[in-house]
Amino acid sequence: MQIDLSVRNVVKTFGDFAAVDDVTFDVETGKFFSILGPSGCGKTTLLRMVAGFYEPTSGSIQIRGKEVAGVEPNKRPVNMVFQHLALFPMMNVADNIAFGLRRRGERGSELNQKVEAILENVGLPGFGNKKINQLSGGQKQRVALARCLILNPVVLLLDEPLGALDLKLREHMKVELKKLQQQVGTTFVYITHDQSEAMVMSDRVAVMREGKFEQVDIPQNIYTHPASSFVAQFVGDNNQFIGRLQKDEKGQFFVVTEDQNRYQIHPPKNLSESNKVEMYIRPQAMMINPDEKWSQLNRIRVEVKSVLFDAANSRLIVTPQHSHKELIVALPQNRQFDHIKVKDWIEIGWDPATAICFSESGIKAYAEL
Amino acid sequence: MLNSRKRKIRWTFVLFFTPVALWLLLLLILPHFELLRMSFVASEYAGKSGVTLENYFGFFKEIIYWRTFVRTAVFSVLVTCIVLAISLPLAFYVTKIAGVKIQGFLMVLILLPFWVSELIRVYGWMILLRESGVIGHFMIALGLWKEPVEMLYNDVVMVMGLVYTTLLFMVVPIIGVMESLDDSLIEAAYDLGAKKLTIWKEIIIPYCMPGIMSGSIIVFMIVLGSYLTPKLMGGKSSLWFTEQIYNQFILYFNWNQGSAFGFLLLLLSSVIIWIALRMTGQKLSDVVK
8 A cells, every 4th residue: 555644753833842752653545534633732733744735853754754853844845724714705705725736726617617626526517607705614714625626736735624614514524525535535634633524534543642652553443442641531431440450369450449449450561460450441331230141240329419411312320339439431322221210229340351451640531530 | 752862862963963964064165166267277376377178278378297196197097907916816815725724814914014003014125125125135235236235216116005005905806806706606607617717807807896896995095195106116207297287286385376286286186997897887876894
C-alpha cells in the first residue's frame, strides 16, 4: 500500500512549550485518518504543519515520499478545510470553487464544466451563482469541501469542520463525509475532539494528549483495547476503580479497591503484585441482576442513585454498599429493567475479562471529573 | 395613554433634530443658495448687473483658471492614490502582523500628529526642508552637499505634505474593515495556491473595498479643498484651485466669480467620486455605513 503522508518524529515548540512532541505516523492512500484529542492537545498545530502554515522545530514530513520542509502552503499538494470554512464572502459559490484552479491558470468553459461537475458531486447542482451568505450551514460545508476536492489534493486536511453545525445535521454530515471520501478516494486527515466523529468516519484513529500520540489503531481497538489510562477515559464512558494488585495462592489476580472490595481480573500485562493500579470497566460490560449460574462474574450490590433516560444511551448511576463511589451502568431499553427505580438495591456483575488495568497514572481526561 | 407616549417621542425627536436642522440650514444650505444666486449674477464691482452666465464663461475663457482646475483635480487623485498605497500595507501591519499590545501603541503613533494643528505640522516640515533648514545643515555637515539646496516650493514636496496631512483619514477606515477580515480567509487563499500578490488582489482589497472607498472619498475631498498645505509648501509656482477662489473673494472682491468657482469645484468633486464609485462597483450607501 502506498503511503500518502508520512510524519516522522515531528516536534513543534513555542518558547518552552512543546505543542507537538515527537509524533510519528503514516497514512495510506485512500484512508480516512482521524486525530482525536481534547482542545489544546496540539492536533491543530500538527495539521497546520502538514498544510505548511508552521514549520516543524524538528522531524520530517513527507507527502507521497517527497520531503516538504520549506515548501510554502500554496505549493504543497495538500488542501485544508478550515474550522470556520473560510469561504470567500465577496465571491459566489462558483468563484469560490474555481479559485484554486484559476491560480493554476485554468480558464474558460473547461473550468466551468469542472466546477459544475464537482457541485454535482457534493449534491449542490446549479448552486454556482448563489452567494455564500445565501447558503445553509450544511451547504457551506459542501462548498468548502468542493473547493478543495476540485484540486485533487494528495491529502485533504479537515480541521473540525463539523463543529459549527447543530447536532442532527452533524450526525447526517458525518455519514455524508464518509461516503464522499469513499467515492472520491482521496486520503483524508481529520482532526476532532468529538470521539463519535472519529469513530464513525475513520479507518484509523490516533488519540492525542499533550502533544503526543497515546494510541494509533482502528476505532474498534481504541474502544475495546485502550492503550493507556487516558484513552480509556477519553474514548467512551468508563468506570474507574483505583486499587492495589493482589495474587492469591492459585495464581489468580485481584484488584483490592480503596473501599476494600476485591475484584477478580485477568492477569494484566506489565504489572506485578502490590502495584497501584487503575481498573476500567465499560458501563456496557456491567450486567444488571446477572444469572446465578455465571459463577466467574465479579458481583456487587449497589443502590440506584438515579435513572438517566437517554433512549438507546440510557444509564443508571449506582453506588456500591459502604461506598460513595458512583458507577455508571448501561440500562438496555428492552423493557426488562423497567421496574428499576431510584433507591432500589440491585446486583451488578461483570466478566473479569472486560476489565482493563493500568498502573496508576493520576491522569484525568476531564479536569472536572 | 398611547397618544401621550407618541407625543413624548416626537418631542425628544424635535429636541435632538432642531439643532442639526438649524445648523444645516443656517450654515450650509442658506449660504450655498446665496452663493448659487450670486454665481449667476453679474459682478457689481465690474459695474454690471442682471442675471448672467458670464461668471461661468469667465472660467473657460482664462487659461490659468482652467489649468489650475485640472491641476488640482489630477493632484488630488494622485495624492489619494499615494495615500491608499501607503495605508493598505500600514493597516495590514497594524491589524494582522503587530501583536495586540503593540497595536494600540501603533494607533497612538498614527493619531498623535493629528493632535497638532495643520498649520504647525506644515511649519514643522518647512523647518526641516527649507534652504537653511535642519536637513540642509545636516547634509552639509556630513559633507554630502556642497551648498544649501532649496527643497521647498515644488510639487513633490507639496504632494508629500498633502499625503502626510491626510494619511490618518484613510488608515482609520481601512483598519476598521480589515480588523473584521478573518485570518483564515487569507490562509485559505494561500492554501488553495494563491501567491501573496493574488491574495491582496483577490481577497484583501475586495474585502476592504467599503473602507477603501470611504477613506478615499474623505481624503480626496480634504485634498481638493485644502488651502494651507499647497499654499505654504507648494509656493508660487504650484497654484491650487482653492487659492483662485480665495483670490476672487478677498483680492478682487469679485464674490460672483468666486461663487461660480466654488460651485465648479463642488461639481468636480461630485463627478470624480461618482466615477470612482462606478468604476469599483460600490454603492454610496454601503460606503458611508
